Amino acid sequence: MADNKLQAVKLDSDEYQRFWLNLWDAKATRWDKGDVSPALRELISEKHWQLPNGQGIVPGCGRGYDAMFLASPSLHMVGADISPIAVETATKLRDTKQIPSSLVEFKELDFFSFDVPRDKYQVAYDYTFFCALHPSMRARWGERYAEIMAPGGHLIALMFPLDKQPEDRDIGPPFLLSKDEYHRVLDENFELIHYDPKCKTHDDRAGVEVITVWRRK
Numbered sequence: 675m676a677d678n679k680l681q682a683v684k685l686d687s688d689e690y691q692r693f694w695l696n697l698w699d700a701k702a703t704r705w706d707k708g709d710v711s712p713a714l715r716e717l718i719s720e721k722h723w724q725l726p727n728g729q730g731i732v733p734g735c736g737r738g739y740d741a742m743f744l745a746s747p748s749l750h751m752v753g754a755d756i757s758p759i760a761v762e763t764a765t766k767l768r769d770t771k772q773i774p775s776s777l778v779e780f781k782e783l784d785f786f787s788f789d790v791p792r793d794k795y796q797v798a799y800d801y802t803f804f805c806a807l808h809p810s811m812r813a814r815w816g817e818r819y820a821e822i823m824a825p826g827g828h829l830i831a832l833m834f835p836l837d838k839q840p841e842d843r844d845i846g847p848p849f850l851l852s853k854d855e856y857h858r859v860l861d862e863n864f865e866l867i868h869y870d871p872k873c874k875t876h877d878d879r880a881g882v883e884v885i886t887v888w889r890r891k
């Protein structure tokens with residue numbers, strides 16, 4: 675996802691935000707696949723997963739492909755990113771695709787501290803965001819989803835990068851993850867209702883991605 679030099683950066687909660695802003699400034703967005711995640715497209719378009727209506731959010735949305743894909747007249751999407759460059763780029767892309775802002779908006783927001791709308795979110799999509807956070811922030815990530823999601827809401831988490839025996843869990847991003855790690859921080863407030871280890875993946879991410887859906891209790 676990042677070059678070797680960045681792989682060696684050890685992030686903590688104080689410096690990670692600056693780290694991401696610098697990557698966008700330097701156009702070092704090597705994680706960007708330029709399209710919707712194949713697993714998400716398959717889940718919605720081929721397996722016809724029924725999402726609740728209302729409003730949805732993609733934290734750490736980058737250039738916004740997934741937020742634009744999920745948006746519909748019955749599901750207003752917000753793509754949220756701390757980088758103003760990401761927000762501007764995603765907004766331009768949306769306008770180029772002539773997708774109306776009534777369906778999807780991109781906002782400069784910190785996932786951990788923005789004001790949550792009164793009705794909360796009925797849908798969230800997390801991909802390459804959990805793994806972008808230092809392991810010390812994982813419990814807070816799970817608590818924050820519990821805060822922002824409405825009861826019955828669906829958190830679609832495309833698990834990545836999965837590794838059964840990661841050599842060093844403290845070096846990243848991306849920080850290696852396991853299914854157990856998602857359970858550890860989500861189980862208190864979410865129920866796992868979909869787990870598909872055979873989901874479609876990006877070619878170079880086969881075997882390290884699994885799509886899941888978690889229902890807010």
Ligand SMILES: C[S@@+](CC[C@H](N)C(=O)[O-])C[C@H]1O[C@@H](n2cnc3c(N)ncnc32)[C@H](O)[C@@H]1O
Nearest residue numbers: 694705734735736755756757784785801802806
């Ligand atoms: C690895 S990139 C993934 C982007 C996108 N999901 C994709 O797959 O192309 C992680 C993104 O999270 C953003 N980010 C990091 N911390 C954030 C935070 N606290 N709130 C919102 N966005 C954040 C970064 O600016 C970056 O765009």
